[in-house]
Amino acid sequence: MELHIYGYGKLDNKHYTLSDLQLFYGENEAGKSTIMSFIHSILFGFPTKQQSLLRYIPKSSSEYGGKILCHMEDQGIVSIERVRGKAAGDITVQFEDGRVEGEEILQQLLGKMDRSTYQNIFSFNLDGLQNIQRLKKEELNRYLFTAGSTGTDLLLKLSQDWQKERELLFKKSGRKPKINVVLSELKDLEKQVKEGKEKNDQYLPLIARRKSLESEISALEKEKELLSDKREHLISVNENWDTLVQFKDVEKRLSQLKDLEFPPNGLERMNELKIEERQTSAYLETLKSKQKDLMEKLESKDLDLTLREDIPFMEELLSRQSSYLKWKEESGERSRELRMVHSKISDTIRELGLQVEMENIPSLNTSLMMSENIQQALDDQTKLLYERESLDKLQEEEMEELQAIERKCENLEQRLMEEDEYQELQRKVKALTGKHSTREQMEWVNLQVKEAEGNYSRKKASYSYQMLISGGAFLIAMGFGLWGVFSGNWIMAGMSLLFLMVIGGTIFQSRKNVRNETDTLQKLKERAKAIQPEKTGTLDTAEQSLLEQMEFRNEWKQRVLSLEEQELKIQKLQERKEELEKAIIRGEGRIERLKEELYLPSDFHWKWLRDAFAKMKELVYLYETYSHLSAEEAYSEKKVKEFTEECQGWFHRHALLFTTVDEALLQLKGMLHDLEKRRLVVENIVAELEPLTMDIEKHSIEIEKIRRDLHDLIQIAGCTGEMEFREKAMKVQERSEFKSQYKGMKTRLTQKTLDTFLEFNSLEESRRESARVLQTIDELSKELSAHQKELASLSYEIKTLEEGKSHSAILQEFESKKAELGELAFEWSTYTLAGVSLRKTMELYQKTKMPKVIELAEENFRELTEGHYQRIFLLEDEMIKVERMDGTIFDAIELSQGTKEQLFISIRFALIQSIGDKYRLPVLIDDGVVNFDLARTKAFLSLLRKVARDHQVLFFTCHPHIKQSFTDEEMIVLKRKESIRTS
Missing domain, CATH: 1.10.287 (Helix Hairpins)
Incomplete structure (x- = not known):
């Protein structure tokens, strides 16, 4: 993982390379919290103005943001860059294959995790190590559930809000909640309704x-x-089922072993007595053997004092034996280390193809300035090459556009008339327009003729139909009139005459209308004949040609302007490309000078310069190590040679055979031992015999007492021998183990589950x-x-x-109240069911995930407390309890501040370990061991390295004693005012 900080807080243009376990060490205000916030901001966005988080906007730089390079499974190296932009910043996610994505892909890479979730699980400081001791089992379960699902207390708050809403709606003994009020009113209405219904016999059976x-x-x-x-x-x-069967077997076995009688710590007491018996017997045998040896020595020969004068020299040689062995071992170790370092140096020179001799390695320039020059040169060259590639693509697109415009211009030029032809066409159209009527006039007159013909046809048809109907009506009216005249009914005769007159007037008007339509049609046809178009086809063709030529000329002018603009654009691109080529050549020259300065071959690819520089720094360090080891090897060999020559000279002076220094020192030691032994034998043998005899008698009595105690212990246990006693002890131990197993299983299984089983x-x-x-x-x-x-x-x-009914008004109000109660009850049940669903979900989490988390937490807690605390208990409606090594149970609140924080860290690390298969995100810890002593701090650092196997861990501290537990490669030292140095 690498951090590139463009500008963030007081950090400006910084670059850090991080290992799997990385320590950030520095004083207060050195930038530790800034770096921690930088990682949060790059992954989850810059804090907005509405949020309470610090934004760390740089004061001395216009750049705001940076990028993180990280390795992800199945993705390779991924670059996550966020800079100043919209509210949370503009994000760019670039993959190793060149693909570029945005915020949505980043969220997928982070497993849809937000800032709050990440800070509640993977990132914490001293503020997060508080109040864990006051959590009960249900609360801790809810805490772990919410931390594992959303990382916040939103679900806990939501559950509390639901409970408040329920209490606002209904309380069992309340009067003000809405449902209680409606129930009270409903009871009064129900009483009134019942009184009105008592008269209805059919109503009561239904009720x-x-x-x-x-x-x-x-x-x-x-x-x-x-x-x-x-x-x-x-x-x-x-x-x-399998756990319950095992529980039943354990319970059965405990019932079988419950009547065993055995002395307290009987097996330990027997083992102690047996050990004491063996020790006393062995010591007694030793005393007897010593007594026998002393008696034999009394009869040995006198002392041989030939070498008495050389005793000081012999002792002095033997006292220097440890130094000789040390020099010899150091010489061999340095020789092996020299071969290994020389091999690494040779491999590095060969791998890089360096054109430098081994003795000239210190002259390699590995300064920070050279590192900065390499980084700047590579970044500049990469940007120039990328810009050139972009320009090439853009120029190719613009050339294609230019060619398309040229083809269109050529096509238009082929379709344009010569200027003389165009002028002649204009004169021709003008002349034809003055001589002839337009086609539109003729078409309009023809349209009027067709319309008049249609009207005439309709009028004529209507007149024929009307004549037919009028004829029939005329005959009927004539018949009724004749009947009235002959019968003397003059009213009927008058009405028939009137009707005949109306029919005659209608026929006359219809005939007049037909005649008018005929006259109109005749006039229109005469007018159409008068308008005779003369050679209209010639005029239409000329006008069409003139219009086309005018359109072609206008389009040609626009294309020519576009062509000039495109040529100017391509010219500017070509000028920029020439400038880029010059800059690339200058960059290549700069890189070549850097390669020459670093003794790299000319064909060494410039993209590998950063890796080569890192290996050169390692090469210089290896050479310094090689020089130091060579000096140490020479010194050790010199000391070994001097000691060998001195020892060999003494043996030659006394005509003794000298083979090797080790055998010679063994001989000297034997000689001194023999001389000292022979001198003291006679003086001490008599003085030793008397107390030796008394000790033999004393220890013989002690053995008899121990054997009586063993016999009494076996009798108390009700056994006949040691074998039976030990078998009974094994059964007692088995009963103790079964009790512990029974207690643990009893804690994990509910009583109702056991009863059902x-x-x-x-x-x-x-x-x-x-x-x-x-x-x-x-x-x-x-x-x-x-x-x-x-x-x-x-x-x-x-x-x-x-x-x-008469009580309809009351009944209507009663039903209205019932409906209101139903709505309130539905709302209350909604909150109730939501709370039950949340509780069941958390119970399911407790059954499936909680045991694994607690098991991991117990393992972590044992490691952090060096085995002083063994187990963590979560009993119903009780606070967290822990069991000490001696079996004593404590509430978490009774622990010291440091132990409480170790308990919280154990649970937090257990949670990280339990979800590690889904979220492999870095762990950030800011001074989490302030209240730990030295031993438990070491245990914490050991657990930290264990967590670092599966997660990258970034640890921020200002305490020097923690710094000593990390190597230089694992540590980054931050300074308050000076430039930040990467170790």
Whole structure:
């Protein structure tokens, strides 16, 4: 992982290369918190003005942001860059294959994790190590659940908000909540409604039946709820059947071993007595053997004092034996190290192709200035090459556009007339326009003729139809008129005459209309004949040609302007490309000078310069190591040679055989021992015999006492021999182990699950019972649905009876209140069901994930406290408890501040380890061991390295004693005012 800080807070243009376990060491205000915030901002966005987080906008730089280079599985090296832009900054995610993405891909890479989740799980400081001791089991479970799912306390807050909303709606003993108020009003209305219904005989049986149905529905719902609880316990039994069987076997075995009688610590006491017996017997045998040896020495020859004068020299040689062995070992070790370092130096020179001799390695320039020059040269050259590639693509696109414009211009030029032809066409169109009428006039007159013909046809058809009808009506009226005249009915005769006159007037008007249409049509046809178009085809063709030429000329002028603009654009691109080529050549010359200065071959690829420079720094360090080791080897060989010559000279002076220094020193030691032994034997042998005899008698008595104690111990245990005693001790120990196992399993299993398990003899019976319960639940659901339908129908009948009664107004208000109560109850049930769902989800989390987290936390806690605390307990409705090594149980609040923080770190690391397969994100810790002593700080650092196997760990501190536990490669030293140095 690498950090490139363009500008963030007081950090400006900084670059850090990070290892899997990286220590940031520095004083206060050296930049530790700034770097920690920088990582958060690059991954999750800059804090907005509305947020309370510090924004770290640089004061002395216009650049704001930076990038992180990291290695991801299946993706390779990924660059995440965020700079000043929109609210959270502009993000660029670039992959190793050159693909560039944005914020959405970054969220996928982070597993949809937000800033708050990350800071609650993977990033913490002293502020986060507080108040863990006050959490009870349920609260800790909820804490771990929310930390594992959202990383915040949003779910806890949401649950509390739901509870407040429920209490605002309903309280069992409350008067002000909405449901309580509506229930009180509803009871009064119900009383009034009942009083009005008592007179209705049909109403009362329906009410009774409804109550019966409600009672049956309530009973069915209660039975269904009980069966649902039973099914949950059966599911738990089926899932934990093997554990429950084991629990039953342990309980049975404990009942078999409960009547054992055995002395306290009996086996330990026997072992101590046996050890004491063996030690005393061995010592007694030693005393007897010494007594025998002393007696034999009394009869040995006198002392040989030939070499008495050389004793000081011999002792002095033997006293220098350890120094000789040290020099010899150091010489061999330095020789091996020299060969290894020389091999590394040769491999590095060969790998880089350096044109430098080994003795000239110190002359290599590995300064920070050279590193900065290489970085700047490579960055500049990369940018220039990328810009040239972009210009090439852009120039190619612009050339294609230019060619397209040229082709269009050529096409237009081929279709344009010569200027003389164009002028002649203009004169021709003008002349033809003055001589002839337009086509539009002729078409308009023809349209008028067609319209008049249509009107004439319709009028004529209407006149014929009207004549037919009028003729029939005329005959009928004539008949009625004649009948009236002959019968003397003059009214009928007058009406018939009047009707005949109307028919005659209608026929006359229709005939006149037809004649008018005929005259109009004749006039229009005469006018159409008068308008005779003369050679209109010639005029139309000339006008069309003139219009086309005018359009071609206008389009040609636009294309020519576009062509000039495109040529100017390409010319500017070519000038920029020439400038880039010159800059690239200058950059290549700069890189060649750097390669010459670093003794690199000319064909060495410039992209590898950064890696080569790092290897050169390592090469210089290896050469310094080689020189130091050579001097140490020469010194050790010189000391070994001097000691060998001195020892060999003494042996030659005394005519003794000298083979090797080691054998000679053994001979000298034997000589001194013999001389000293022979001198002291005679003086000490008599003085030693008397107390030796007394010791022999004393220890013989002690052995007899130990054997009596062993016999008494076996008798107390009710055993006949040692073998039977030990077998009984093994059974007692087995009983203790079973008790511990029983206690642990009892903690993990609920009593209801155990009771349910004892009802069955096999897993198959439990599964059959679970299936039967499920079937019963289905049957109850069907029966419940039928009763609810009947209740709905019955309620409708009651409502029908209630309508139109004298108490209708009261009943309407009563039903309105019932509806209001239903809505409030629905709202209350919504919050209740949401809370139940959240609780069940957390219980499921507790059953599946919580044991693994607690197991990992116990392992971490044992390591942090050096085995002083063994277990962590989470009992129902109790605070966190821990068990000390001696079996004493403590509440977390009773622990010291340092131990409480170690407990929290153990749980936090357990959570990180439990979700490590899904989120492999870096862990950030800011001074988390302030209250730890030296031993537990070392244990914490050991656990930190264990976590660093699966997660990159960045540890920030200002304490020097922590710095000593990290190598130079694992440490970055930050300074308050001076430039930051990367170690």
